Amino acid sequence: MAEPLKVALAGLGTVGGGVIRLIDANRALIERRAGRPIEIVAVSARDRGKDRGVDISRFQWVDDMTALGELSGADVVVELIGGSDGPALTLARNTLKSGKAFVTANKAMIAHHGVDLARLADEKDIPLKFEAAVAGGIPVIKGLREGAAANEIMRVYGILNGTCNYILTTMEKDGRDFAEVLAEAQALGYAESDPSFDIDGVDAAHKLSILASLAFGSELDFAGVAATGIRHVIAADIFEAAQLGFRVRLVGVAEANGGGLFQRVHPCLVPISHPLAHVAGSLNAVVAEGNFVGRLFFQGAGAGDGPTASAVVADLIDVARNEYGPAFAMPVASLAQPGRADAGERTGRCYIRLVVEDRTGVLAEIATAMRDAAVSIESFIQRGVTEDGDAVIALVTHECPERNVADALQRLSGSTSLIGAPMLMHILDF
Template sequence: MQAPLKIGVAGLGTVGASVVRLIDRRANALSAACGRAITVQAVSARSRGRDRGLPLERLRWFDDPVALARDPGIDVFVELIGGEEGPAREAVTAALDAGKPVVTANKALLARHGVDLARRAEKAGVALNFEAAVAGGVPIVKTLREGLLGNTIERVYGILNGTCNYILSRMEAEGLSFEACLKDAQRLGYAEADPTFDVGGFDTAHKLAILTSLAFGTEIDAEAIHVEGITQITPADLAAADELGYRIKLLGVATRTEAGVEQRVHPTMVPKSAPIAQVNGVTNAVAIDADAVQELTLVGPGAGGEATASAVVGDITDIARGFRPAPFGVPAAELAKPARAPMQAHKGGYYVRLSVVDRPGAAAAIATRMAERAISLESIVQRRKGRVHGGDDPAKVAGSVPVILITYATTEAAIRAALEAMMSDGYIAETPQTIRIERE
């Protein structure tokens, strides 16, 4: 049997502590599967005195994660600090430059510096593994990078943030406001005190950038992602979606188009029949459209100590077995320069909620503006005033009528131009609510 693989773990929060415990608990099974023992030898964290429920006395302690990364007493550096700059980037860079394999769960670091880190790893001839960076315990990185090499992938999309999915699920099920659900998510520990990174869609965007590179063989292009959050979604929107046969989910979507790769994060109406529509609570899901397998959906826990530690330990066992794939599926030098598909060229169906001024000619003007942009309507629903099932009446301006439009496929540019013209006509009392529809 080979010599033990010695691990250094930087970051002893929920995930880091779970990694140490999981390696200890599964020591015999890991040794048998890998042909060598895997042992945690050293750790680094901000506070040494904090009780983490770990036997730290048997581990070497480093106050500086960069020093741990360079330590000759470890074979693999595991980065669980977080953040795209600062100690996390410095330590990962130091480990790779020292010729040590790296395992990380840091999606922000990879979204910003992933290609540079991949080049460093390849130059040093070591692994850079990051299964835990996207969708927690769901093995989506290995699926895209290794399991689907025989496929041409056309679209990858998913629920990549458990906080947003929890909030939207509660709003739909209980008719609660966004604010009420967010407060409850914070109380339960699903949302941070400052939830902007999650509810604003930025966490999902970082993960989508990684998936896009893996799916399409392109350099990471996080700056190209169109990002919208869920803060403007109302119970009335969720109720309308339910009546029309949809659910609203915050999705990250990457699609191969003739114009290039389209990347977008936004609230999306998905048919109730779609597998991803059944995913509620803090669970994550990723769906893949490809030529050979056609449709594939992976569902599982997107966060949490044990689930994320499972992905981290899986990456470590690959290193123990000597398996070293290119971080993003192909050598960094062969990653294609991304061709950005402009968001204005996006084509699909739209849900539009209007607060229409109640006076003669309004309906005709709206129909005219849609027709001018060659937008065909699948359905028009005019709601009564007052209480709407599942939420307050979306028409808050006196003398206005709530109207919901569902369009057939049209372009982002067309729908935006039509709505802008309606606003100029003076028939719309409030800024329209627009939600894109993602078909199965």
Template sequence: MKPLRVGIAGLGTVGAGVVKLLAQQAELITARAGRPITVTAVSARDRNRDRGVSLDGLIWHDDPLALAWDENVDVVVELIGGSDGPAKALAEKALAAGRPLVTANKALLALHGTALAQAAEDASLPLAYEAAVAGGIPVIKVLREGLAANRVSRVAGILNGTCNYILTIMREEKRDFGDVLADAQRLGYAEADPSFDIDGVDAAHKLAILAGLAFGQKIDFSSLHVEGIRRISALDIVFAQELGYRIKLLGIAERTEAGISLRVHPAMVPVSKPIATVDGVFNAVLLEGDFSGPVFLQGRGAGEGPTASAVVADLIDIARGNQIPVWGMAQSKLAEARVVPMAHLTSAYFLRLMVVDQPGVLADVTAILRDHGISLESMLQHGRKPGEAVPIVLVTHETREDAVNAALARISMLESVLEAPALIRIEPK
């Protein structure tokens, strides 16, 4: 059978993993795909770096864009990364030149997914991106095909392994954020510039993709609320445990009566929920379909093997001749997303105040909450240190976020309140 000839742009960990997988598993993949899948051409920055895989016999392009027109390439795999620049240029050129595109690039899809999908549809070409979200977990396929008969009401996931690793170590070793981050950077679990991960941007890119698929809507990435984990304190992790929660950075997309809610933020998750027990670098996604019920998926969210597994699954689909619309339906069927502003979110809240332990503080705080119509489910204060700083934890019943923000603004101005209150949403409500 005629092989499917692959051109790979970007030979970092994932690119080298794809080359390795296709070589090591050649016989199995030929059987599954119905024909061989072989790498014929590559492009990367440094021709001489040792990547632990043989590039003998492959065509080398210094310019990745050359892959789009290479007559020895049937499908282009974009593993350069970055939402713009050469990654975007290559994606556009490959489709323009009539070549299917496989990419692991979440930023590219989150920011330019609508335009790229239109280009793919116009050219009747596959654009596949299983590797862009949750690595070894085939969540794109599950959502786009496995749950295709369902109206999905909610997607919630641990989508960034670096954040989950840091939160797990903070809890297990009772250590502070900065300290654990520095360790994670030494160990290679966090980048030298960690902000994409720890500020929630990476998780938000993935959430935007999942939301687009789940709801059949065009998602404007700037409409997502994005918070990271920098402000999570060891103290809040201890209180979470005491209250029966785990703190996780979640990406949440849900339908509400007013529109869809799209947000990445730390959340208190009851320990009884499967997602609460997902620790370390693992990723997990919970999908709620109206007929299927909840479907929970867990696995490795990153790394050479899992990501290469996802890229090659896409290549096998293409080799088999199967094609699914990029966002699960024709572009003309996609609705414009109506995103609910964060101020209109209703949730239960964990609030922690640092206050001077003196008479009347609690009366002031609870009066303000009452003024804003916020009722409390529980209150925690441990020990007494008259005249010194002590934490007070308040757990609210379900209430609107703008009410909480207004109350916290007033509470922050109380003289006895010593620092900005901590706020962590409780999920699911």
């Protein structure tokens, strides 16, 4: 029998415990598929005495998790600590410099430092694997890096954050407002006590930047992702979207063309006819469009101990088989630097919601701002007033350059009639 692949595991939280349970439960099957046993030999975490529901006494305990990369007797290190810097990054660098394979579920670290880590992996000709970093158990990274490798990818987009999708689809189902549904999601454990990374679009932006690099063969540019979250979506937006034949989803979109790389995470109106409109609850979904393969649609659980552990162990099976290639589908030296596209040049339709004083002349003021910015209005809706007596106005534009819409909203920004900031959502039209 071939020698086992010996694994050192850093991080024994929900996913770390899931990895141990998965290897225990499917040991024989994993060995047959990997061609040799996969054995955890060492673990490390912040608290040695914590009860994690799995027996860790059988593994070597290492107090300094950053030293796992230099541990003799380990072939591969799995990092499940989290965080873009700190111990996770130190461990990643130590592991790769030591010539050991590295597997991680850490999207923040890959989004910020993935190119530098991939460069180390290229120099040592060793695996750097991160399937679990994007969309949990959905094999979308493998799908882009391997299954669609012969295609030019024109666009990659999708629902990349389960917390936001749960909140939006619950608002849609129950007709409740954002704050109430968020509080419920926190009570149920679907949202963190500080949910900012999720609801402000940062988590989805990390994942989108990774997908964009894989899809377009470009260097990671997390800083180039324009991210807007869902905290300002109200029940009236969900209702109006439904009346117009849409559903509201937080969608990450990336495209690359002669104008550069475009990356944006933004709440969108998705047509009922589009598959993303039917992705409900905490599920994730990713769409990639290739010039020969056409539309690829990946859907499944985007988080949780089981799905994420499944992706981690799938990476370990690849390492055991010695099946790996460059982390971003091509050597770092071959990755393009396309520059950033000007979002103002993009054309499309938009949904705009305004809360204004309910008085004569306000509609004319809005119409004038739109006219002066060369924005044509397709529909203009007012359905009553808020509890404070203010009017809620929703309008949909005809297709026009995005800079025109930005100009119209800038013209309205100084209006004394406007209550709070407008809500802008682009309409998904592909």
